[in-house]
Amino acid sequence: MVGKRARGRAPCCDKTKVKKGCWSPSEDQKLTSFIQRNGHNNWRALPRLAGLLRCGKSCRLRWVNYLRPDIKRGNYSRDEEDTIIRLHKSFGNKWSKIAAKLPGRTDNEIKNIWHTYLKKRLEGGNDQSGYSPNSSPECCISAAAMVGTPAANNDHLKQEGIIVSSVAPVNVEPIKKEDSKSGQGMIVPSAAAAAEDLHDFESIPFDSDDDIWDLLDSLNTIADSDQFPPEEVLPLPPIPNELPKPEMKNIESGGEAAAARAESYKKWLKYLEIELGLDDDKDN
DNA sequence: AACTCGGTCAACCGCGCGCCT
């Protein structure tokens, strides 16, 4: 639809007034809890309503690719890889169509995996299976990368003082991020199932923020307590009844188990709010 | 030890589509 408007397309937002780059934990927390409460009917208005200095598109991307509760990260099975290859033959670079056939996978991740791994596997005849994210990206390290990759690939993490778990890979994870500009450590709750799998999440280094270490310590304590979300450990305030019904199609469509996970997720969010000091919006 | 290079992946950007007025 090029040339539809003679003076060009209006920018989606005022680029001078929005933050760019990696997401901080408080931003993630705000976005996640806002969507849990109010849904995402209007991405353009969402940042303002949620108190985020972000472009609506940026919020959407963050939610769709990382914060969505039903998301899976890394550790692609052979079946999934073959499916991607097969679908790519059919659809070409229609990543969203391919992603639609792979529950829990995002178009962005599939696109990245295709360019960095599967394409080479096809071209080079390298039949080695087992893609999993190995090294930390520029500013974001997923816990899946830490616990879900072969030990050899975690050497750099060990060198940095990271305790690398020997447990089996997990599908979802809180994401540890290190903001390259601020040096601020981040923890991101990315999925409802993170709560279930959090006991696999042994430790993450945050030498730049003592509070995060404290948070992690407390998480470890909780996670070890064999019951997570920690109903007795955390004084969870009731969720007000007057709040609009959340739009949680993905969560609710899964029946009782999904509803239970959604509930776990709510508690996990609330816990983060409290721990991060965001429950009273003092960030603003 | 220092440097270079390639791999990786989160995030950004611009465009097309479809809905609404």
Add this chain to the structure above:
DNA sequence: AAGGCGCGCGGTTGACCGAGT
């Protein structure tokens, strides 16, 4: 019918890392 608007998609970028030299 035409234009405005928002969303979603796909391509691209840029920063970081480990391996190699």
